[in-house]
Amino acid sequence: MKINILVDNDKCWNLNIVRRLIPYLKNNNISVDHIWILPNKLSNLKGTRISFWYLKTFGILVFLKLSIFYLLTLSYNLFNKINNFKDLALRHDIKYDYIDSINNKYLIKDINRNKTKISLLITNHILKKKLINIKNHLFINKHSSLLPSYKGLMPYIWTKIDNKVNGITFHLVNKKIDNGKIIYQKKIEIKFNSMVEFYLYIYDRFPVCFLKALKNLKQKKFIKSKNKKSYYSIPTRRDYSNFLKKKGKVILFSNFFKIYKLIQV
Numbered sequence: 001m002k003i004n005i006l007v008d009n010d011k012c013w014n015l016n017i018v019r020r021l022i023p024y025l026k027n028n029n030i031s032v033d034h035i036w037i038l039p040n041k042l043s044n045l046k047g048t049r050i051s052f053w054y055l056k057t058f059g060i061l062v063f064l065k066l067s068i069f070y071l072l073t074l075s076y077n078l079f080n081k082i083n084n085f086k087d088l089a090l091r092h093d094i095k096y097d098y099i100d101s102i103n104n105k106y107l108i109k110d111i112n113r114n115k116t117k118i119s120l121l122i123t124n125h126i127l128k129k130k131l132i133n134i135k136n137h138l139f140i141n142k143h144s145s146l147l148p149s150y151k152g153l154m155p156y157i158w159t160k161i162d163n164k165v166n167g168i169t170f171h172l173v174n175k176k177i178d179n180g181k182i183i184y185q186k187k188i189e190i191k192f193n194s195m196v197e198f199y200l201y202i203y204d205r206f207p208v209c210f211l212k213a214l215k216n217l218k219q220k221k222f223i224k225s226k227n228k229k230s231y232y233s234i235p236t237r238r239d240y241s242n243f244l245k246k247k248g249k250v251i252l253f254s255n256f257f258k259i260y261k262l263i264q265v
Helices: 013-026 048-058 060-080 085-091 105-113 155-162 195-204 206-218 237-245 253-258
Strands: 002-008 031-038 095-098 118-122 138-143 166-172 182-188
Touching (some): 013 060, 013 085, 013 206, 031 085, 138 206, 155 166, 155 195, 182 206, 195 206, 195 253
Parallel strands (some): 002 031, 118 138
Antiparallel strands (some): 166 182
16 A cells, blocks of 8 residues: 655644654555655744744743744754754655645645555644545544544644543545545543643554554444534643633653653654
């Protein structure tokens, strides 16, 4: 089996997720045919506006901690000689392209004519109808909640505010956000001390969960979730205040000692 990966150009989390995923899939007779790298995006924010949003919403102390975490991860990337997706693709002899938009004509043409039938999404870009409607091609998305609950951005913040359990879901993509058929779902009843700790846990298990999702898809084993539907957009400063009142944390200094979960092979 071959798959494509569409990923936002984040050199901290996303680069290391894909770096760990490629050899794991290869060991299970699944190869990555093409990596499509998109600009970083958070809701409707791009570029430096994303950093400004983190600073404005979470405050300077959290912003500095996140920056240190980011720089420590990039230092590892430098040591490992994989500083970007180009380095990663060349190391594994995988085709790659940096594109400006999910509507890129070359992307649409390539998926239309290629025999690869599945694309994994690790992106905040919303797929357009032209891609979703391509015959005999499926797009798989990962969401860090028990869908259909807590659709949208940063579900950990909302589950903490509502005192609800966390989870991970892989689903097929359709025209509605986080709404397609579920092919893998797991409840996570661990009490996490921070949002970063939660995502370290999620991405440490990403390859294993994705492989299970592919196996379920092959067997046409779809999951009917009984969770209540809900959707939340990008948090505001007021939402963050509510998160803090519920003793929520974005990042702790102790999380720096768990970066190995992200950077390990």
